[in-house]
Amino acid sequence: MAGKSGRTISNVPESPVKRTIMSWEGILVLVLILVNIFCACFSEFYNIGSLLNQMPIYLAEVFLMLPMAFILVLGEIDISVGSITCLCATTACLVCNTGAPFPVVILASLGVGAVCGMVNGFILTRFTELPPMIVTLATQIIYRGIAEIVLGSGGSISANNTDGFKALGKKLVIGGELNERGRLVGGIGIPYILFLVVILAVIFAIVLGKSTFGRRVYAIGTNRTCALYSGIHVQKIRFIIYTVMGLMAGLCSLFLVSSSYGANTTTGTGFEMDAIAMAVFGGISSTGGKGNLAGGIISAFVILCLRVGLGQRNVHAQVILLILGALLIAAVALPNIIGQLGRALKKK
């Protein structure tokens, strides 16, 4: 049950082994293994090498999932991140084309992201009555609108100097070597982005699960009024989280540009939904206060493996989305239905 992954306290302590296996994260690990077996049977090209090779495009979205988990635990939602990603990617290309050194490009992109997130946070903390969905809906339209104005009638921009972005998209090669065209010969190449994702995932998971800050986030998500009266700076925490969300959207945009060397008005469309889907599939409830990042990260890899595996056999992207949609609904609906059935049986 999804409730198990939440912070509920049960009276009878269960054995830790049983608890780990029966929790939502345990089920997700099982699903991850099953998905990998399925993909290996489905596509003859599916192996660790090809998985690592095709991973980077999808990994960028994991950056968005991490802070999105915080926002969902707060019981809120941010649907402007896709547009922030678009605006940051546009900024990165623009700054890059002025001939600025690459660190400046990185700073500009992250800075724009952080400012966008701050604007969200500022409006939401100043006008606490406003639902986050509406505010981020408005800023979603505004940020993409700004990107559209900046990009002009052409609607796209490409980076002239791609050296820096190429460096970002590089791989750590183990046991093989790159030939003159950059193709891998033998061995496996682990993309740098994977290391960054893992490091950030560990940091975010520790902050959410083990730190005072994380406990406060859960407290706000469970009962905001109660959290406020027990001395938690609710608005300060919300502001920080929305800013980090923007910052991570900037990071995501850098890796997007490092694979496409450009940006257009549709960059990042639907990313907010993908990030929310990953988190919710990982057992993080959108009503707040429940779930943990371990589930979110495992579910991100489930979705990633599914996309790579099905994509290798030219399954249409829409079919993959159909499967994701069905998985998402089933992941939330099934525990509820089982719970209802259980209660109905107990009554009898």
Add this chain to the structure above:
Amino acid sequence: MNNKSVLKRITGSREFLLAVIVIAMFVVVSIFNPAFFSFKSVMDMMKNNAVMMVMALGMLCVMLVGGIDISITSTLALAGMAIGMLLKYGYIHNTFLVFVIAILIGLACGMVVGLVISRAGVPPIIATMGFMYIYRAMAYLISHGGEWASAAALGSFKDFATLKVLGLSPVIWIIIVCYVFFFIFMKWFRTGRKIYAVGSNPEAAEVSGINVKNIKLMVHAIMGLLAGLAGAIQVSVYASAMPDMQQGGEMDVIAACVIGGVSMSGGRGSVIGVLFGSLIMAMIPRALPLLRIDALWQNMIKGVLILIVVVVNVILQRIADRNALKKREA
């Protein structure tokens, strides 16, 4: 409250404010460019935004019970694509039958969404997000992976939008009938009042004998029905059916409702407000070229407008609350 004169009640209401904004926008644009001030221009504007205007009514019902539905444009695409393919391969020719099929598909889609939300207890945003993917993918699948139904394939159906019935396009008539019906339905029908009751206080509604689950199922069924209808309108107005039509349009519909004063937490909002909200949303893309503002600015202006409306609304509410508190202290 009852002592207030009718005039004061009307001028003090939110709908009056919206009406003033709509009229002011209309007058300003007409002064800058008299081409805007014509019957035909307004009718064209309504026709091009018929889809958004019709779906805003369903979104009103969904948001009144505190829910949200972002799967509507996918339902629209599925219904529209289904009738497009049926017409293309010559299974049906009758325009009336086309509308019935589109509406039934929409209704079925809405019922499934409603069942998942009301019976399985999935939060509305998550459930409709899943169905947004599922229905859009089904639209792709029935189009054999992205095939179009072009104007030539639609036969006599594409003439529907260009017909004239009593001086108006049938599309305009559909909008008028929908708005009049919903105005009466939400104000005087028992079921309509139940929707408001569930939205303002679900527990109280449950205790007073309203089946909250069925009301939630019903609003999503209504939403689906209107999305199916909008699918047929979309195909006839644009004389083509493609699987990615109106992608992202659900945000415009939600925005129209929010501008029209529908509250996200439920229980607050009116059909008149939604009418003005969707008229404002419809006017922006139409007015900008006439004001010689680049079309690129369209989204930016839309977003800022939504933000201003919701923020002003909060500030007004705060002032009203403070005044009420002062009155009680005095």
